[in-house]
Amino acid sequence: MIRRCLAAAAAAIALLAAGCSHSTGSGNDSVTLTYLTFNSPSLTPAFWQTSIANAQKTVPGLTIKQVVAPSTDRDSYAKQLQASGQFPDLLQSITPSQYTGAGLLVPYDQQWINSNFLLPEGNAIKGKVYIPPTNSQIIPLVFYNKKLFTQAGVQPPTTSAQFLSVCAALKAKGITPLELGGNDPFAAGMPLTGAISADVLGKNPQWIQQRFAGSVHFADPDVVAAATKVRTLVTSGYFAKDALNVSYADSIKAFNAGKAAMYPMGSWYLGSIPKDQWNDFGVFPWPTDDGSVVLPFAVGGSMAISAKAPDVKAATAFAQAWSLDPANLKSLIEGDGAFPMLKGKTLTDYQVTVSPVFQQSYKFVTDDNKKVSAIAWVTNDDAMPGTLNNDIYAASQALFNTDDVAGEMKKLDDKWASATK
Incomplete structure (x- = not known):
């Protein structure tokens, strides 16, 4: 991280x-x-x-x-x-x-x-x-502020098109759509991890193994299209101001304080919700084009x-x-x-007290849905070679400053080649 x-x-x-x-x-x-x-x-x-x-x-x-x-x-x-x-x-x-x-x-x-x-x-x-x-995480989920959603008259989106519409409606009401701790690379990587996991691995769960085999690449059109969605969120002004200068810790404080409506983060964020705000937040998976549920999943x-x-x-x-x-x-x-x-x-056996949004998130784990490897996070056979984890996070940061999405994805292929020599 x-x-x-x-x-x-x-x-x-x-x-x-x-x-x-x-x-x-x-x-x-x-x-x-x-x-x-x-x-x-x-x-x-x-x-x-x-x-x-x-x-x-x-x-x-x-x-x-x-x-x-x-x-x-x-x-x-x-x-x-x-x-x-x-x-x-x-x-x-x-x-x-x-x-x-x-x-x-x-x-x-x-x-x-x-x-x-x-x-x-x-x-x-x-x-x-x-x-x-021993445990698992979903990386990322999208957490949302119920009050701010109500103010903007929007509901949790299930499709990519709805996601953009929700962001636009929030911005029109003067509400920052998305919080991001972009100064910490792992946190900055959440949108790109979500987009690639949902759009690419959701359609082809074997993509990472095929990347090892050399039959698919980050520069392929489907990956570039997923990364372009992240760039669109940036150019549309949907992230908090100066997102790349915000630390992970400060992003949690800002989201909990109601300064943004949504927060893409690993499910470990659930442990950072103050008890007096347990009923203030909801959660949904990173949206897909067709509205199907795809969970970027990592067994820890x-x-x-x-x-x-x-x-x-x-x-x-x-x-x-x-x-x-x-x-x-x-x-x-x-x-x-x-x-x-x-x-x-x-959960009862552990004698834990958890929030309603934890229960909602945990249901994604126990439900019958499509779970794919959270790219750049899993530790199994789909783990990235070399420093590709960090390189993917860095690519997500780069998408805040360049329109050359294809070029950034090509850099990941170059890094992969170096890591697997």
Whole structure:
């Protein structure tokens, strides 16, 4: 997500180097494992402290030394650590495909995966699971302010044409149609992720695999047409003023304050709706040309295990305990808008209190509809090679400043070629 801060990274690496010694052995010997985490508005230092302590108790003799990434861009930081010979023993919510080719990760026991998760293959890579599929997200949904929709006399759109009409009606009433935290690339990428996932993958769910095979390209007319829709939203003045200068955090504050009518964001935004505003918002999927429901879906999970961990058995036991801890899922559901994917459980089992818009969003997960890979977000076989995730986010930012949509899509093909050499 958010790009790394080099100074903070250097300091964190130095701290890790000073504290990553460990003892190995068998029996009652102790072992220390390093665990790469990250902080966010929902996943706070207090959350990590409690969740680590609870899982650590299940593995006698184990000590966990937490390593906090300087931003939520875990992959960039993990690669820095790897380059300096300090690859962590456990890594939270990384993109496994960026490490499996080098043999850096250990897959989980498939029987354990099958026994505990609703979609055991949800984030599998070539049939192996490197991150337990504990939860899922829709990336993006479009959240809307009910009061502002009523003021403009509009209803949630289902088609692309209706979406533009709604934006026009809102603007005519002096209401900003769309909020965007465009200064943070991952947030800026939401419209392009939505458009390509809905228009391209919605019609051809195998598109990403065909891109790997070289039979389709970003420069193809259908992808350019989807990206052009984003450019049209920009040139029509439907985004908040200076959208590229607005941070992700400030975009949430602005939308919650009623400064814009709609907000395309991953379903984790659900955890950022104040309780006294739970009834103020609704949600709809990114609209398609024909009005069909297409959900850009990503199965998330907990931690990956390093193949070089000093005690893979202890690392696995800790990771399994953490992944199945209901308290962790409760925090992720309430604070990060995660949709739980553990077998044999309902929301009631987690003792959570969630908003009506959460319930509405979660129904998209449980309903029978077309779910496709949220491009630039999934961690399974459809994961982007190299830095294509970041490149797609950057392309979405570029669409705020150029009419050369085809050229921006061609750049993605060039990046793909470089990443797959």
